[in-house]
Amino acid sequence: MFESVSKTTILAAGTGADLPTVKDFLPPEILFQGTPFAINRIILIRIVATVILLSVLALTASHAKLVPGRWQSMIEMGIGFIRDGVVYSVMGELRGKRYVSMIVALFFTILVFNLCGIIPGANMAATATVAMPLAFAAWTLVQYCWAGIREKGAWGFIRDECFTPGVPWPVYFLLAPIQLLELIIVRPASLTIRLFANMVSGHLTLATCLAFAQYWVFEASNKLTGVPVGAMWLVGGLIMTLFEIFVAFLQAYVFAILTTAYINLSYPEE
């Protein structure tokens, strides 16, 4: 029974269900087409999400009281979680103080952008094009270099990065390029791809579940098998939605903690 269902499922893929494709992530430009300020669906989601996020936070901040209400407590809990649980626990308070704003900004923004993936109407994470995670990763890289240069000076920073102290010099021929590659390519790429790929796969899985549910319930010719199978896909979609909420939090947290860890690496060992 199960085998036959899965066989027909695969068949259905080829025949009728409106499955998600790569094109979902490359939607057509809808405004300012052809210019560097062109806007497509995902960028529109991103802009709207930003406006909403900043408006809500600005409203919260402007109405913030010494004795917080429920909503303010929740925001403060988020700030406290990132400050104490991420930044201070990785860097310590003395070093971390400077980066709390950045990490909190990253966490809140990525969280809200990720959650757009399950918000009806948007149905697409605002972090689901490569440029946005890349921009976040670039910010991390800039902060990393800046922190290192401020601590050791420009030359000291580059020397320590490429020519790790305490290694015999012939090794540098091999080590220096690897170090540089890791700094400039590998770390930002890992940050970017981890977040981006999570959002892409999340959307594909969720959209697949819902597309099959739609197909089996409404379009399959045999309603007797179609409705139960479609219901199963719908349940799958529900579970995936919950999972995506979890992933949205998790990826925002992971991005925040890895950014903190990377920036922390730029300091000299004590």
Added chain:
Amino acid sequence: MVTLAGGDGISLFIPKLYDIVWSLVILVVVAVFFYKYFMPKFNSIFDERAEKIEGNFSKAAKAKEEADEAKKKYEEQLNGARMDASKIRDDARSEAKQIIADAHSKADADAAQITATAQRSIASQQQQAMVKLKGDVGTLATSLAGKIIGQELKDPDMQSHMLDQMLDDMENEGKQ
């Protein structure tokens, strides 16, 4: 599925120019918002709150200190009062003893004085009695003598003898 597998998935990883532009714009806006407004605002609230809580703590500590001090003072006063009371009690006791002793000695003195006075008065009365007696005896003697003399003075020896005897008797009486 077919589309995904065979499609140009790699194009996903090549950012479009406008995508980069908008991402950076949003990044800058978000960063400025968080750095310039959101975090300073909340940090000031956190600081203010911490200060207030600390202030309350120190206020409470001060109040406790004051209470402790007041308690100490009160206890000191209580102790002082207790000591004063016991001192007063002791004083009163010793005073009472003194008074009783004084009364005793005064009573003794009075008794002695009364005794002495009584004795003196007895003595003086005795003296008076004696003097009166002597006078009476003299008178009696004289009259007696007159009588005796009238009858027996004819015998001068007898007369002399009687007088001597009477004088002796009187002397003996006085001695007794």
